[in-house]
Amino acid sequence: MVKEQVMPQALVLQNENEKMLEKLRNMQLGNLTAKQQKQLGLAKSQFFNEFNNLSYSFFGLSEDQFKAFSANELKVLDKLISRKARPWAIFQILFTFGIPVVGWIIGSAVGFGEGEFNSYLYLYYRKYLKKIYGEEFLPEALKHTLQPKS
Numbered sequence: 001m002v003k004e005q006v007m008p009q010a011l012v013l014q015n016e017n018e019k020m021l022e023k024l025r026n027m028q029l030g031n032l033t034a035k036q037q038k039q040l041g042l043a044k045s046q047f048f049n050e051f052n053n054l055s056y057s058f059f060g061l062s063e064d065q066f067k068a069f070s071a072n073e074l075k076v077l078d079k080l081i082s083r084k085a086r087p088w089a090i091f092q093i094l095f096t097f098g099i100p101v102v103g104w105i106i107g108s109a110v111g112f113g114e115g116e117f118n119s120y121l122y123l124y125y126r127k128y129l130k131k132i133y134g135e136e137f138l139p140e141a142l143k144h145t146l147q148p149k150s
Contacts, residue, residue, distance in 0.1 A: 025134065043128050048142060050122035054081050057118075071139045078138050082126060085119035092120050 055061040058081060069077065129137040 021134075040132065043125050044142075046121065047125035047129055050118045050125060051078070051081065051142070053118045054085055054122055058084050074142065075138055078126070082123060085122050088119035089123050 052063050055066055055077065059077075061077075066074065066077065126137075
């Protein structure tokens with residue numbers, strides 16, 4: 001009986017904590033300096049470019065095709081892309097920094113033809129935006145770029 005009373009309180013407390021974290025995140029985003037806003041806008045732009053490049057490279061999707069996806073479908077697509085991009089990013093890092101001189105010269109071109117070169121950058125900007133926006137980073141990051149053209 002004690003467990004039954006604790007569980008509803010834990011659920012309410014968790015929701016209150018989530019609401020407070022969301023409010024704090026919104027306050028932090030509202031108080032960004034002009035330089036920080038510019039950096040955030042650049043990160044969103046770079047993330048969108050890498051998202052677009054890798055969705056085309058891995059799945060053959062154009063920008064117009066994935067504009068038709070819902071927010072949940074975009075999240076699933078993001079997970080698929082990040083899963084496929086991770087081995088390429090690791091390979092590129094190991095090749096670039098693991099093989100002295102040769103890796104430095106041609107390491108940045110590994111996988112360039114198929115777009116896998118963008119894997120490391122995609123994962124970097126994804127992590128950066130996820131740190132700022134939390135788990136709901138994708139709709140926020142793609143909001144301005146995926147709006148229907150008028």
